[in-house]
Amino acid sequence: MPKVIKIIALGVLVILLVALPRLINPYALQIVISTITYSMLGLGFAFTLKVGLPRFDIAAWWGVGAYTTALLMQKANMSFWLTLPIGGIISVLLGWLVFSIAIPRGMMVFLMFGMVLALAMQQLFGSVEFFGGWGGTDTLPQPTIGSFTFTHKPELYYMGLAFLILNLLVYYALYNSKIGRAWNSIGSSIKLASSLGVDVVKYRMANVLIGNFFLAIAGSYFVAYSLVAVPDTFGLANSVIVMMYVIVGGIAYNLSGPIVGALIITFVPQYLRLTKEYEPIITSVVTILLIVLLPMGILGILDRRTKPWFARMKWFKKNKDSEPKVPA
């Protein structure tokens, strides 16, 4: 695509994003705000998937950020902005403690460890009285800058957009750096990477911990608009759904995939006006269809390298006995 068209497209996107609160109704804007949070979670999942580690503890660290901000703002009257780095640091330190055991043991152990961690953290959030128990924390004050309070949806939207863009920029910079190349090599082939001298455990740990930091930020943002932290949100179910965003969006697209996936999964059920009871079933059926027919995700349609599904199935029949692509 010629560079001029790319620049124009980017310009249009920027204008759309800035003008969004004027263009859509408040209800839709609220959904966009939620989508921003889920996108950040999805980015976190894709980030760690890059080094071959599927993480199912996303909601747990999201919760760490959320609870840190909630509790510090309430009990210590701290400014919202100060709680952000604190939540991030706690998330990193705790993560370092816990993952020192899991990461050296490989992908499968890490995967299950993440799931167990998600369960354990949720249990922790709910059982400790200081955190407010299963009912959650008390309502917290809204974030302020000087005398300006973030009350209305457009303000919260811009705040979220800022966080999301920050997240994207940092991840983009990392992906294109030396550390990103090391991660790429680990994701492609652990054996080859380590034979070339890449310290797999160290780089994986760095990846996971950076991810932890931004997940906590997402958590802090989450309570900035929901104003309360409830243990139910931060469990295994929400952690697993994040994987859905990434794969539906496109597993090969580390930055845009999760955002597209989050948008689709959050908005489509709204517009289909599904009843609350049937919504999970329909979403799941659609997800299965998407995965079977479009394994490269929605963004994969745009990729000219994607074969139409019927051609793929013929190819599949030829290679029926081949090993599935499991990351090494």
Add this chain to the structure above:
Amino acid sequence: MTGGLFVQLLINGLMAGGIYALVSSGFTLILGVIKVFNFAQGQFYMLGAFITYGVVSILGLPYLLAILVALIAMVILGVIVHFAIIQWTLPSSFFHTMLVTVALGTIITQSALLSFGFKEQVIPAVVQGHATIGDITFSWGKLIVIAGAIVIMVTLYYFMKTKTGTAMLASSENREVASLQGINASRIFWVTMAVGCGLCGAAGALIAPVLSASSTMGTTIFNRSMLVVLVGGTGSMSGALVAAFLVGIVESFAYQYVGQLNLLVIFGFVAVLIFFRPGGLLGKPLPIPGQ
């Protein structure tokens, strides 16, 4: 602690352990042979329990028949799931297949919730009442679960020694070499799904009289199975067996003292164990890609 309480807790632990062993073995089998992380494993267990409820409480047929029906139904369902869905996502990637099982699990759980709500469906105990030795009381129902689980595990052990079973283990270790030996991987896959899901159905049928059938029992058992497989080593079936009983007993006793926090206790226990024995309890587990 009185002797009576100790025995009660032990029996609870063994009962839980037996069930975990069945479900975890099925999960490990599917993971090792087909390389599929079956998130819907718990749902087959739940369906087994509900089928038992249907057969015993609604149709009024004998319990033993219910176990058989649940087993066969889950075997068939597992095979259907394999041919309808899993077969198509296997070439995509490990994660695609995993997500498909997540979606499948959601469909089954949500359907159960819609049909039955959160209410537990009670099935009358197979053998009512308790036995008493001295001042220690044994609940017959629980003992039957333990016995049933042992019977099934023994059957599974001998099945693994048959030609098909050995083929499954071989495929799990090294699929390419196994196919060089003439093992038809595709046939092995659906057999594995059949066995893995059948085990869960049987487990659900066994536990149904004791725990009743509820829509959320699938997720609960799956969460516990994760712990078991972590401890036992991913891919090691004998490891899963030992780990299952260990986790069951630890959970039982921990619940007595810390109630809901027993999950954290088990988690700590698991963390310590992985730290010292990374390969799981029984040493060298069957190789799983991604290490």
